[in-house]
Amino acid sequence: MELMARLGKINGFTHARNKGSAHETIVMNKQRQNDLIADLLTRPKPHIYSQHIAYINFTRFHLPKPIYINLIRDPIDRIISWHYYIRAPWYYRDMQAKLGDKLWRLNPKFLNNTKFHFRDIIFYNRVPKTGSETLIELMIQLGKKNDFQNERSPFSKPTGIYWSVERQKEEATRILELQEEPAFVYVEHMNYMNIRPFHLPQPIYINMMSSLNVRDLNNTRKAQMELVFFNRVPKVGSQTFMELLRRLSERNNFQFHRDAVQKVETIRLAEDQQQEMAEVISELPEPSVFIKHVCFTNFTKFNLPRPIYLNVVRDPVERVISWFYYVRAPWYFVERKAAFPDLPLPHPAWLKKDFETCVLNGDQECTYTQGVTVEGIGDHRRQSLFFCGHDYECTPFNTVGALERAKFAVEQQYAVVGVLEDLNTTLSVLEKYVPRFFEGVRDIYATSAEYLTKINKNNFKPPVSEHVKDIVRRNFTNEIEFYQFCRQRLHKQYLAAHLPQRIITDSAHLPGLIGN
Incomplete structure (x- = not known):
């Protein structure tokens, strides 16, 4: 509307909007529609009128049809x-x-979630440096006044914010078996603990946070070399990001490297293979980008300098559908056959299989069962594996343990994890947090968007019904939680970078990284 008002001054038309009301309704009866149209027809022309209202058919009243415009959103x-x-x-x-x-x-x-709790127990997993000691002291005093007990977790010795599933269950069970209610329980600094998977009654969660700032959300400053390691998840638009990085390498003067096409794509590596790969990457000239389909690999574990970790995620159900049809696309096998002539072609029945039938018939390929492990080179059905790592504990499907490991890696290791559905936000965050490599990325994308959005597009993928997607979503609960976690972090990074505050960063040790 503000844009319309300004355009009106430039292009010589008037803009008006309804004055609003305390009880706004978008649905009008026939008489009110007629009255509104009559009013609009008396206004000077050209004219733009804005109002929150359902579509009105002017020709129904034997009146001239206006130019209709609107906007929609996800x-x-x-x-x-x-x-x-x-x-x-x-x-x-x-x-x-x-x-x-x-x-x-x-x-x-409706403004609070306490109505969803099942025990009168407040669970406070306090964040450091947010005034938590003050809040604890306040709750102790309130406990005396309002007759509830206060208890510090026995896990009072700081041991890191990531807890194993067994330890989470032990702590959750202990808290929720307190004989006396109400109670206020506070624990040392740890990640959010989801009680639901342990089949325990839900407490009331509270926490405090400090104001957002770039430094707290910026892992680029932790890098020990000017090298981006993009361990790309398949079917998240990574081909588009590769092309962007290739073009950026010419603009920003860094080297572009990607792993050779593999006959068998192995994303989980043995420890000696991880070390060999990390050593090869570490020896690349700086600044460089290296891209490969592989699980998160901790370079410092092998006494090697830490790179800048990047990745991208996508709605997990949309991604698994995309993967299903990608490996069946005719051009996929043409390219694979050209690269590896001895590669056998799959059975025609497998190629003709469609996702909806696969799910509805309970086909093993489309049965996503909690805790089941796909033996072999890796499980391409889920993207959290690319963040959890190479350990066997990461392999069972849709487990809380794999979810927490993946979230911990994102929070502690990755400079940016972009989101395909939030592409503009992703590009903006990359440009702000990794400027040495991504300066100008939004300009490059804007000038080549039509080409970039068509890279690796599969025109052989048919639509899938929401009914079938909902069936799949029921078994992707932790994958969906991981996706939403990454999305929330991306938006926090975006907000922190655009807040009207001075960006606080360490004195940088690498030229060109944010904070230098």
């Missing part, structure tokens, strides 16, 4: 935005000032 993102928009304090203040009417307000019970 429906999930939009409903989340609406959820918080109508809860914002300034929303009511501004509407009150504009309308002067008494406004409808949300019932306070």
Whole structure:
């Protein structure tokens, strides 16, 4: 609307919007539609009118048809935005000032999640440097006043924020078996502990956070060499990112390297293979980018300098569908046969298999069972494996243990984990957090978007019904949680980089990295 108002001054048309009301409705009866149209037809032309309202067919009233325009948005993102928009304090203040009417307000019970808890126990997994000691002291005093007990976790010795599944279950069981309620339980610094998989009643979660800043979310500063290691997940748009990096290498003067095409793509490596790969990468001239389909590899484990880790994720169900049809695409086998002439072609029945039938018939290929391990070179059905690592504990499908390891690696090791569905945000964060390599990436993408979006596009992939997608989602619970975790982190990085505050960084030890 602001854009329309400004364009009106330039192009000689007027713009108006309805004044709004305390009880706005988008659906009008026939008489109100007629009244609105009659009012619009009296306005000067050319004219643009804006209002939150359902589509009105002018020709139904034997009146001339206007030029209709509108905007849409990802429906999930939009409903989340609406959820918080109508809860914002300034929303009511501004509407009150504009309308002067008494406004409808949300019932306070909808503003908190405590209605979903099953025990009167508050669980506080405190974040360091956020005033947690002050809050604990306050809760001790409130406990005396309001008659609830306070308890510090017996795990009081700092041992890292990542806990094993067994330790999480032990702590959760101990907390929730407290005989006396209500209670306030606080533990030393640790990640969020999901009680649900242990089939225990849910407590009330609370926490505090400090203001966002780039330094806290910037792992680029931890790198010990000017080398980007992009251990790319398949079917997340990584071919597009490779092409962007190839073009950026010419613009920003760094070397581009990618692993050779493999006859058998092995993403999980034995320890000696991990070390050999890390040594080869570490010997590349700086600055460089190296790209390979492989699980997260910890270079410092082999006394080698730490690279800048990057990756991209995608909606896990959309990704597994994309993978299913990618390995069946005719051009995929033409390329593979050209590279490896002795490679046998798959059976025609396998090539003709469709995803919906595969899921609905319970075909083993499309049965995603909790805890099941796919033996061999790796499990391409899920992207968390690329972050969890090479250990056997990472291999069971959709487990809490693999999820927590993957989240820990993202939080502690990766400079940026982009999200295919949030491409503009991803490019902006890459440019802010890894500028030595990604400066100018948004300009390059903008000038070549039509070509870049078609790279590796599979025109042989048919649509899949939401019904079948929902069936698959039921078995991808932890994969979906991991995807949402990465997405949340990306948006935190974006907000931190765009907040009106001075960016705080260490004195850098590498030329060209953020903070130098």
